[in-house]
Amino acid sequence: MSAIVSVNVDKNKGRSLSAGDVILTAEPFVYLLSGSLKGLYCDYCFKKSEGYGRLQRCSRCKSERYCNRVCQVKAWQLIHKHECSCIKRILPKTPPDTARLMAKIIIKLKNGGDQLAEEVRYGKTRKFKDLMNHYSDIKKDRARQEQLEALTVVLGNYLGPDTLPNTADLQGIFGRICVNSFSITDLDHNGLGTGVYLAGSVFDHSCRPNAFVTFNGPTLTCRALQPFTDFDISKVRISYLDVMTSTEERVKELQRRYYFTCDCPGCHDPQRDKLASSVVCGLEGCDGPVYIDEQLPPSEPLPPCTKCSRQSPDTHTRAKYLSAAGYCREQLEECKDQYFLDIAQHGLDRQGNNFFHPMNLLRVRLLDAATEAAISLGNWNLALQYGIQNIPALRLYYGERHPNVGITLLKLGKIKLYLQEQKDALQYLTEAEGILNTSHGNTHPLYTTQLEPLITQAKQELTATQNKHYNSPHFSLVR
Numbered sequence: 001m002s003a004i005v006s007v008n009v010d011k012n013k014g015r016s017l018s019a020g021d022v023i024l025t026a027e028p029f030v031y032l033l034s035g036s037l038k039g040l041y042c043d044y045c046f047k048k049s050e051g052y053g054r055l056q057r058c059s060r061c062k063s064e065r066y067c068n069r070v071c072q073v074k075a076w077q078l079i080h081k082h083e084c085s086c087i088k089r090i091l092p093k094t095p096p097d098t099a100r101l102m103a104k105i106i107i108k109l110k111n112g113g114d115q116l117a118e119e120v121r122y123g124k125t126r127k128f129k130d131l132m133n134h135y136s137d138i139k140k141d142r143a144r145q146e147q148l149e150a151l152t153v154v155l156g157n158y159l160g161p162d163t164l165p166n167t168a169d170l171q172g173i174f175g176r177i178c179v180n181s182f183s184i185t186d187l188d189h190n191g192l193g194t195g196v197y198l199a200g201s202v203f204d205h206s207c208r209p210n211a212f213v214t215f216n217g218p219t220l221t222c223r224a225l226q227p228f229t230d231f232d233i234s235k236v237r238i239s240y241l242d243v244m245t246s247t248e249e250r251v252k253e254l255q256r257r258y259y260f261t262c263d264c265p266g267c268h269d270p271q272r273d274k275l276a277s278s279v280v281c282g283l284e285g286c287d288g289p290v291y292i293d294e295q296l297p298p299s300e301p302l303p304p305c306t307k308c309s310r311q312s313p314d315t316h317t318r319a320k321y322l323s324a325a326g327y328c329r330e331q332l333e334e335c336k337d338q339y340f341l342d343i344a345q346h347g348l349d350r351q352g353n354n355f356f357h358p359m360n361l362l363r364v365r366l367l368d369a370a371t372e373a374a375i376s377l378g379n380w381n382l383a384l385q386y387g388i389q390n391i392p393a394l395r396l397y398y399g400e401r402h403p404n405v406g407i408t409l410l411k412l413g414k415i416k417l418y419l420q421e422q423k424d425a426l427q428y429l430t431e432a433e434g435i436l437n438t439s440h441g442n443t444h445p446l447y448t449t450q451l452e453p454l455i456t457q458a459k460q461e462l463t464a465t466q467n468k469h470y471n472s473p474h475f476s477l478v479r
């Protein structure tokens, strides 16, 4: 018996789509909450717990936690009835996330999931086995082979030897996870877990994507970031990684993780690559960019400024830049998994005043890290100071309509509102609305539970302050 779920991306074929139009909505084939977030979010719907210990535990394995009985029953029917005994078998140990995700797939395939198909184009369906597995690439990849060997041992204990597929099947499943998984994110785009989507895996990558994926719980929605004429699903490109990186870094990362060499327009933009590695000209106050090619020896003269075309006679700039850039990379490496304010600030201090160009990626990324760290520490003034100056760079590297720009504007607007600077707040929030309305749509919780209430609040407070001024006996003096 085969179950075909029609997700019908092709319903748009030949039509004109506007930015913000939905291209695909899909449920995961399997998904998993990150082990590090266990107890903080519901394992079924990914809703945040009202407080630690407030979720209800599965009484058998005591591992899975849910909002309520409804989520528990749905999770049980979906997959947990098959995995609960596995979790119990190896208690108090818990398998790593990748092993649990693989186990869910193995269980699902054994229970009819192998016949589950999603119709993406008319008459063309995708089953789990149709996902790319990069079999030979993964076979040659030492790091991944070692990971798979370790996973096989864990899975043998977890599933029991009778349920464990043969080595070739295991590698096929592992390969499909490696190249097809999505990181499921929350409203702020922080990772919550991992999901494998049948129809959702149809999209190719571009470093200049024309579509964007958002999540509401584990439900995936892909929207157009720009208009399409004569829509065809084969034209849709999403980005598999953070595009606020250099072409060199992206090419390396895409090859390492997905085994392909990106050839998108974003990877053929020498102007942008030069800007990303530039210092401020500074000749007679010129703010133009001067490209520093890090491959050249420190003694090599500088190229002319892109803006004023003059060439600086300075012979120390290149060496100074190379040393600062090396230091900044170390600081960024330390901020890879978690942002630290002091570490980001050390990097920015080393860049000096008006030396690294505002579009230099090492500056942009450190400012981004400093903004996020300041927000998490509740240091609002620093967050504004770093965040506001970085907006033009975010617009350049992500693109005007990218949701990351909208989310940053939303955060800045929220801080401004908290600091009672309602006029500024409203400006940032309105700009955020223009972007998030397209990337998330006006029914997404980010829009309805965060953005909309903040805009209403900003407007109300603004009116209240204005009225206060009118009613004030000192009104004429104030003006």
Ligand SMILES: [Zn+2]
Residues within 6 Å of the ligand: 042, 043, 044, 045, 046, 047, 066, 067, 068, 071
């Ligand atoms: Zn729930």
Ligand SMILES: [Zn+2]
Residues within 6 Å of the ligand: 058, 059, 060, 061, 062, 063, 064, 080, 084, 085, 087
């Ligand atoms: Zn259980």
Ligand SMILES: [Zn+2]
Residues within 6 Å of the ligand: 206, 207, 208, 250, 262, 263, 264, 265, 266, 267
């Ligand atoms: Zn590319």
Ligand SMILES: [Zn+2]
Residues within 6 Å of the ligand: 281, 282, 283, 286, 287, 288, 289, 305, 306, 307, 308, 309, 310
């Ligand atoms: Zn210049």
